[in-house]
Amino acid sequence: MSTSSSLLNIQGLDKSFQTEQQSVQALRQIELDVKEGEFVTVIGPSGCGKSTLLRIIAGLDTGYEGSVKLGGQPITGPGIDKGFIFQEPRLFPWLTVEKNIAADLSLRDKDVRRRVDELIELVKLKGFEQAYPKALSGGMAQRVAIARALLRNPRILLLDEPFGALDAFTRAHMQEVLLDIWERNGTTMILVTHDIDEAVFLGNRIIILKPRPGEIRGRVTVDLPYPRKKSSAGFQEFRYKVLNEFERIDELAFGEAGAGI
Amino acid sequence: MSVRQDDLAEAARKPLRRAWVIRGSGRWLSSLAWGSALPVAFLLLWQWLGDQELISPLLFPTPLVILESFGWLWNTGMLAENFGASLYRMAAGFGLGGGLGLLLGLFVGLSRGMEKLLDSTVQMVRMVPHISVTFLFVLWFGIGDTSKIMLIAKGCFFPLYIYTFLGIRNTDRKLFEVTRVLAYSRFKQIVRLVLPASVPNIVVGVRLSLAVAWGSLVVAEMMGASSGLGFLMMDARAMSDTPTVFVGIALFTVLGVITDVIVLLVERRLLAWRDS
Ligand SMILES: Nc1ncnc2c1ncn2[C@@H]1O[C@H](COP(=O)(O)OP(=O)(O)O)[C@@H](O)[C@H]1O
Numbered sequence: 001m002s003t004s005s006s007l008l009n010i011q012g013l014d015k016s017f018q019t020e021q022q023s024v025q026a027l028r029q030i031e032l033d034v035k036e037g038e039f040v041t042v043i044g045p046s047g048c049g050k051s052t053l054l055r056i057i058a059g060l061d062t063g064y065e066g067s068v069k070l071g072g073q074p075i076t077g078p079g080i081d082k083g084f085i086f087q088e089p090r091l092f093p094w095l096t097v098e099k100n101i102a103a104d105l106s107l108r109d110k111d112v113r114r115r116v117d118e119l120i121e122l123v124k125l126k127g128f129e130q131a132y133p134k135a136l137s138g139g140m141a142q143r144v145a146i147a148r149a150l151l152r153n154p155r156i157l158l159l160d161e162p163f164g165a166l167d168a169f170t171r172a173h174m175q176e177v178l179l180d181i182w183e184r185n186g187t188t189m190i191l192v193t194h195d196i197d198e199a200v201f202l203g204n205r206i207i208i209l210k211p212r213p214g215e216i217r218g219r220v221t222v223d224l225p226y227p228r229k230k231s232s233a234g235f236q237e238f239r240y241k242v243l244n245e246f247e248r249i250d251e252l253a254f255g256e257a258g259a260g261i
Numbered sequence: 262m263s264v265r266q267d268d269l270a271e272a273a274r275k276p277l278r279r280a281w282v283i284r285g286s287g288r289w290l291s292s293l294a295w296g297s298a299l300p301v302a303f304l305l306l307w308q309w310l311g312d313q314e315l316i317s318p319l320l321f322p323t324p325l326v327i328l329e330s331f332g333w334l335w336n337t338g339m340l341a342e343n344f345g346a347s348l349y350r351m352a353a354g355f356g357l358g359g360g361l362g363l364l365l366g367l368f369v370g371l372s373r374g375m376e377k378l379l380d381s382t383v384q385m386v387r388m389v390p391h392i393s394v395t396f397l398f399v400l401w402f403g404i405g406d407t408s409k410i411m412l413i414a415k416g417c418f419f420p421l422y423i424y425t426f427l428g429i430r431n432t433d434r435k436l437f438e439v440t441r442v443l444a445y446s447r448f449k450q451i452v453r454l455v456l457p458a459s460v461p462n463i464v465v466g467v468r469l470s471l472a473v474a475w476g477s478l479v480v481a482e483m484m485g486a487s488s489g490l491g492f493l494m495m496d497a498r499a500m501s502d503t504p505t506v507f508v509g510i511a512l513f514t515v516l517g518v519i520t521d522v523i524v525l526l527v528e529r530r531l532l533a534w535r536d537s
C-alpha cells in the first residue's frame with residue numbers, strides 16, 4: 001500500500017484499428033501514471049477501450065502512438081514481468097493444476113516446487129494440485145490463472161474483467177482473495193471492470209473511461225481503509241462519486257454502463 | 262495413542278477398498294455376461310441347425326467343425342505362421358505410412374511455406390482410389406511382403422497426415438496468447454502447446470489409419486500372396502475348405518478388435534484430461 005516511485009507511465013497514447021471500411025479510434029490521448037504497489041481499477045462501458053489499453057501495457061499490442069513505459073523502459077513486447085489475467089482462465093486443459101501454475105517451469109526444480117506450493121496455499125487450492133481443469137469451477141480455475149501469473153513475480157499484474165463470468169457470490173469471494181494477495185505480496189495491479197462496486201471495493205484509484213473514442217473521463221482517489229464494507233456510508237459515498245462521473249458521460253454510454261454487461 | 266489411531270484408520274480403509282474391488286469386478290462380469298448373451302445364443306442355434314442337418318455343411322460348417330479346423334491349423338503351425346505374416350505386414354505398413362503421415366503433417370502444419378509447397382500435391386494423390394493401385398503395387402513390388410506393406414502404408418499415410426495437420430491448425434488462439442504472455446520461445450510453443458493440443462486429433466488419425474491398414478491388408482492378401490491370413494483363405498476356398506475360410510474371417514476380426522483395444526487404451530491414457 002505504500003505508494004512510492006512511478007512504475008508505469010503512459011503519455012499521449014493514441015490507438016486506432018484499421019478495418020476494411022473504416023478506422024476506429026479505440027484510445028485517445030491517454031495519460032496515466034501508476035506507482036509501485038498501487039491498485040488501480042479502470043471502469044467504463046463496453047467498447048471504450050479497456051481491453052485495448054491493458055493489451056498495450058502487456059505488450060500484446062504494439063501498434064500505437066505515444067509513450068508507454070514500465071520502470072522507465074518502453075514496452076517492446078510481452079514478458080513475464082507483466083502478468084496478464086484474461087476474462088476466461090485459459091488454462092492448458094491437459095495439465096494438472098500444479099503443472100498449469102508451473103507451465104514451462106519444471107516442478108522438479110526445488111525452488112519452483114516450493115513457490116508453487118506456497119501459491120496453491122495463497123489462492124486456496126490445497127488438495128486440488130493433481131486435478132485437471134475440467135474438474136474445476138470457474139472461480140477455482142481463475143485462481144489457478146492468478147497463481148500462474150504470480151509465480152513469475154511480475155512487476156505489474158493486469159486483470160481484464162477477471163471475475164466478469166462468475167456469479168455474484170464467487171465474485172465477492174474472489175475480490176477478497178485478490179485483496180489478500182495484494183496486501184501480502186504488494187504486487188502492483190491494474191484491474192479492468194464494468195462493475196462500480198468492484199472498482200470501489202478494490203482500487204486505491206479509479207480511472208473512468210468513456211467510449212468513442214476511448215478517453216479518460218475522470219479519476220477518483222479512494223482513500224478508504226481496507227478491508228472495505230460495501231454497506232458502509234463511506235463506500236456508498238465513493239460509489240455515488242463514480243456514478244456522478246458517469247452521468248457526465250452522455251446518455252448512450254451511461255445506458256450501456258447501467259446495463260452492466 | 263496416535264499409532265492406534267493410525268491403525269484404526271488403516272483398518273477402516275481396507276475393507277472399504279476390498280468391497281469396492283469386488284463390486285467393481287462384479288459389475289464388469291455382469292456386463293460381460295449381458296454383452297455375450299446374444300452371440301452365444303446365436304452360436305448354439307447355428308450348431309443345433311447344423312446338427313439337425315437343416316443347413317448345408319459345405320456353406321455353413323458348424324462352430325464345432327470350424328473349431329476343429331482351427332485346432333488343426335494351430336497344431337500344424339500354419340496358423341501362427343500366417344497370422345504372424347499378416348500382423349507383421351500391418352505393423353510395418355502402419356509404422357511406415359503412419360509415421361510418414363505424422364511427420365509430414367507436423368511439417369506442413371507448422372510451416373506455411375511447406376503447406377504451399379506440399380499440401381496440394383498430397384491432396385491430389387489422396388484422390389487416387391486406394392483399391393485401384395493394388396494391382397499396380399503387385400506388379401511393381403511382387404507378391405511378397407513389400408507390395409502389401411506399401412499398400413498399407415499408402416492407406417495409413419493420409420488419415421494421419423490430415424488429422425495431424427488439422428490438430429496443429431486448430432490450436433486454440435487464446436492459449437497461444439497465454440504462451441506469449443508467459444514468454445514461451447517458439448520451440449516451447451510447439452512442444453508445450455501445439456503438440457499436446459493436437460493429440461486428440463492425432464488419435465483420431467491413428468484410429469482411421471488402423472482401420473484403413475486392416476482393410477488394405479485383407480484386399481492385398483486376397484489379390485495375391487504366398488502367406489498370410491488372406492492367402493490361407495484363398496487357398497482354402499480353392500479347395501472348398503469352408504471351415505478354414507471361417508477361421509480366416511474370425512482371425513481377421515480378432516486382429517481388428519486387438520487394434521481397436523490398443524487405440525482405446527492409449528486414448529484413455531493420453532486423453533484423461535478431456536471433458537467426457
Ligand atoms: N482487433 C480489433 N480490430 C478492430 N477493432 C477493434 C479490435 N479490438 C478492439 N477494437 C475496437 O476498439 C474498441 C475498444 O475495444 P475494447 O478495448 O475491446 O473495449 P472494452 O474492452 O472496453 O470493451 C471497440 O470499438 C472495438 O470494436
Ligand SMILES: [Mg+2]
Nearest residue numbers: 050051052160
Ligand atoms: Mg474488454
